[in-house]
Structure formats: structure tokens, C-alpha cells
Amino acid sequence: SAVISQKPSRDICQRGTSLTIQCQVDSQVTMMFWYRQQPGQSLTLIATANQGSEATYESGFVIDKFPISRPNLTFSTLTVSNMSPEDSSIYLCSVPTGLETQYFGPGTRLLVL
Amino acid sequence: AQSVTQLDSHVSVSEGTPVLLRCNYSSSYSPSLFWYVQHPNKGLQLLLKYTSAATLVKGINGFEAEFKKSETSFHLTKPSAHMSDAAEYFCVVSVSNTGKLIFGQGTTLQVKP
Numbered sequence: 001s002a003v004i005s006q007k008p009s010r011d012i013c014q015r016g017t018s019l020t021i022q023c024q025v026d027s028q029v030t031m032m033f034w035y036r037q038q039p040g041q042s043l044t045l046i047a048t049a050n051q052g053s054e055a056t057y058e059s060g061f062v063i064d065k066f067p068i069s070r071p072n073l074t075f076s077t078l079t080v081s082n083m084s085p086e087d088s089s090i091y092l093c094s095v096p097t098g099l100e101t102q103y104f105g106p107g108t109r110l111l112v113l
Numbered sequence: 114a115q116s117v118t119q120l121d122s123h124v125s126v127s128e129g130t131p132v133l134l135r136c137n138y139s140s141s142y143s144p145s146l147f148w149y150v151q152h153p154n155k156g157l158q159l160l161l162k163y164t165s166a167a168t169l170v171k172g173i174n175g176f177e178a179e180f181k182k183s184e185t186s187f188h189l190t191k192p193s194a195h196m197s198d199a200a201e202y203f204c205v206v207s208v209s210n211t212g213k214l215i216f217g218q219g220t221t222l223q224v225k226p
Contacts, residue, residue, distance in 0.1 A: 031212050033212065033213065033214075041218075041219075042203060042216040042217060042218045042219050043157075043203070043214075043216045044216070045213055045214065045215075048211075048212070048213065092156075092157070094214075096212040101159065101162060102147075102159075102207075102212070102214060103159070104149075104156055104157040105156065106155075106156040107156055
């Protein structure tokens with residue numbers, strides 16, 4: 001299994017500002033994923049973050065809005081830029097750990113006013 | 114392309130009665146399927162997974178699911194509901210060789226005393 005932590009756990013932000021979310025894993029992993037869960041909705045994949053390469057974004061998500069860093073095999077950040085109320089969501093990172101099992105971080109609850 | 118459809122957005126059962134949460138999948142190859150649970154204000158927890166081994170999969174907390182290729186279904190069951198089972202349940206399919214997960218829309222399980 002993998003132990004994943006995220007910071008901050010929650011935040012309230014003003015529109016137009018940016019927030020950087022951190023994801024830390026207790027073991028080295030090649031791939032990390034970032035998901036968004038809008039209020040009352042399911043999870044949607046934002047991007048795949050591989051160490052040493054640019055993140056790969058899913059349709060509907062762009063690097064200018066959600067820049068991602070992956071400086072090493074245990075850490076990644078997701079920035080939500082120029083926020084609007086529509087960005088209010090739970091943001092989760094996840095890592096696969098063999099046999100197609102994936103573990104999720106506890107999530108960052110973001111409210112944009 | 115892979116997809117999952119959860120047939121019920123909300124299921125209500127009485128404590129001690131059976132639970133059935135329905136999920137149909139679509140995949141052009143033999144899929145890997147999962148059920149995750151999300152308790153209120155908690156993170157995602159893996160309940161069980163199917164990865165082309167036994168078609169009847171047993172998970173945690175007494176849950177199990179049966180993979181039926183002929184019906185393209187992966188329904189989640191539990192013989193006797195407990196109050197602590199009240200949560201949001203997600204049926205999930207993985208995209209082969211990518212690590213990406215596609216989530217169903219979720220089923221809210223309500224357990225009445």
C-alpha cells in the first residue's frame with residue numbers, strides 16, 4: 001500500500017488568486033495522477049504527472065490553468081490558477097501501486113469565493 | 114473506449130437487509146474493475162478489485178462483487194447492511210496500460226435504522 005498526504009487539507013480563496021496543492025507519497029512511484037471532484041459529482045482525471053517529463057492533460061484541462069510539477073518520485077504539486085467559483089472542488093492525487101491498485105490522497109477541499 | 118454506468122444514483126436499505134449496487138461497464142478488452150467507497154468528508158477507500166482472476170471478488174467489510182462478462186456487469190453486494198455502510202460508492206474501470214481510472218457517477222447508499 002501507499003501512504004499519501006496532501007496539503008492543504010482545505011482552503012478558502014478569493015477569485016483571481018492561485019493555490020498550489022502538494023501531494024507527498026511515502027514511496028517512490030513513477031506515475032501520479034490528479035483528479036477533481038466537483039460538488040456532488042464523481043471524479044474526473046485532470047492529468048498524469050510523470051517524473052522527468054511534462055504532465056499529460058485530459059481533454060478539458062490545460063496547463064495554463066492547472067500547472068503541475070513533479071520534481072522527484074515522491075512529490076507533486078498541482079496549481080489552480082486564476083481561480084473562479086467554478087473551481088470549487090475536492091482535488092485528489094493518486095498513485096498506482098502494482099496489480100492495478102490505486103491509492104488516493106485524502107483530498108484538498110477548495111472553496112473559491 | 115472504456116466507461117462505467119452506475120444504474121442507481123441513490124439506494125436506500127434498512128439495516129440488516131441486503132445491499133445491491135449496480136454497475137455496467139463498456140470495454141473493448143477484458144477490463145480491470147474496482148469499487149471505491151467515500152464516506153462523508155473522508156478519502157476514497159478501495160473496497161475490491163477485479164483483474165481477470167476469479168469472477169467473484171471478495172472485498173473488505175463483507176462486500177463482494179461478481180464480474181459477468183455476458184452481462185457486462187460488476188454489481189456490488191453485501192448480505193446485511195450496517196449503518197456504517199452509508200456512503201458514496203463508485204464503480205471504476207481502468208484504462209489499459211495507462212493507470213488512468215474512469216469513475217462512474219456514484220451511488221449514494223442510505224442505511225435506515
